[in-house]
Amino acid sequence: MAFRPSAYAPHALGILRIVTGLLFLEHGTQKLFNFPERTMAKPELFSLFGVQGVIEIVGGALVILGLFTRPVAFLLCGNMAVAYFMFHQPKNFYPAVNGGDASILFCFVFLYLCAAGPGAFSLDRRG
Secondary structure, eight states: OOOOGGGGHHHHHHHHHHHHHHHHHHHHHHHHHOOSOOSSOOOOTTSHHHHHHHHHHHHHHHHHHTSSHHHHHHHHHHHHHHHIIIIITTTOSSHHHHTOHHHHHHHHHHHHHHHHOOOSSOSTTOO
16 A cells, blocks of 8 residues: 555645644734734724734634635735735845745745645535
8 A cells, every 4th residue: 555645635635724824814913802912002993003913813723724725815816915015015135034925925826726625624525
């Protein structure tokens, strides 16, 4: 019996989806609830950063659950592309210098989830 890593691809994809959602959710809780604690002031709810916090919490939760994964991942991919080009890229060309490496990584992981689907452990696969 040969070891076939491809047999575990749906499980690896599900784990990638859950971890990505947890990390994305954490950015939202940091913005709106100051958890984990951060040095910046809490934004107003209807400001650009406040709305982004809501997007991160709701989008992160849906990605964790694997609910509406493809459309949510598509929206979050675009959201992270806008975040990068609006806030990070103008500071410096290099992502490691401008602080936008997380935005780029989230953008492309969400793009992959949009194309690949939710993987294992998702509510989209139930039913």
